[in-house]
Amino acid sequence: MTITLAIPSKGRLMEKSLAALKQAGIAVTAGESRSYRTQVEGIEGLEVLLLSASEIARELRDGAIDFGVTGEDLIRETVPEPDKAIGFVSRLGFGHADVVVAVPQAWVDVQTMDDLGDVAGAFRARHGRRLRIATKYWRLTQGFFSRTHGIQSYRIVESLGATEGAPAAGSADIIVDITSTGSTLVANQLKILADGVILKSQACLVCSKVARREAGDVALAEDLARRFSR
C-alpha cells in the first residue's frame, strides 16, 4: 500500500510545501542532497519524492505519481485537458504569481487585448512578418490569444529563460510570462495589458486521475486529501 506525492525539490515552493505538509501532520525530511527520496513520518504508506515543479506537472499528466504540489500555471500549461487528468485537491495559499501578457511601455496606444488585436492584424502589412510572442507558456498563450480573444495572427517564439529580455534583444515583440512583484517587467520596460492576466496561479495539491491505484490505496489517498481540504 503506497501512495506517491511529489513536491518541488528546490526554490520558493520547496520550503513552503514542506511547511504545508507539516501543518497536515506529515513530517518530511529531505535525504542527502541530490537524493529524490525523503523520510516521512505521520502517515503510513505515503512516499514523498522531490522533483522539479515542471516535472511534477508532467508526472501527474502521465499518471506516474498519485499526488503533487506544483503551480497551477505549470499544470494548465502541461496537461492538455486538466479536468480529465487532474483533480485539484487544495489551493495552498503560497507561490502566488500571474501569467500575463506584457508589451513594451513605449507602445502607448496599446492598453488592452483589443488594442493588441489591432496591432497584430496590421503587423504583417507594416513589418513584413507576424507579431512574435516570447513565452514558455505556449498552450496558455494560444488559448488566450486565439480562443478567448480571436487573435490569430501571431507567432510564438519559445523562450527557455530571461523571457522579459526578448523584446529588447529583438527576438520577440511582446511576452507572456509569470510575474509576482512586477519588478522584472518594469526593469525591462514592459507593461501588463489592462485585461492581460491569463491566469492567477498559486501552488496547489493535485491528484492524478490517470494514476493506477490499488484498492487498498484509496483510503490512504482519501486521508491525504482530507488533511488538506479546507
Ligand SMILES: Nc1ncnc2c1ncn2[C@@H]1O[C@H](COP(=O)(O)OP(=O)(O)OP(=O)(O)O)[C@@H](O)[C@H]1O
Ligand atoms: N516570482 C515568481 N516567478 C516565477 N515563478 C513563480 C514565482 N512565484 C511563484 N512561482 C511559481 O513557481 C513555480 C516554478 O518554480 P521553479 O522555477 O522552481 O520550477 P521549474 O520550472 O520546475 O524549475 P526548473 O525547470 O527551472 O528547474 C511556478 O509554478 C510558478 O508559478
Ligand SMILES: O=P(O)(O)OC[C@H]1O[C@H](OP(=O)(O)OP(=O)(O)O)[C@H](O)[C@@H]1O
Ligand atoms: O515579478 P517578479 O517578482 O519580478 O518575478 C518574475 C520573475 O521571476 C521568475 O524568474 P525566476 O524563476 O528566475 O525568479 P527570480 O528572478 O524571482 O529568482 C519569472 O520567470 C520572472 O522572470
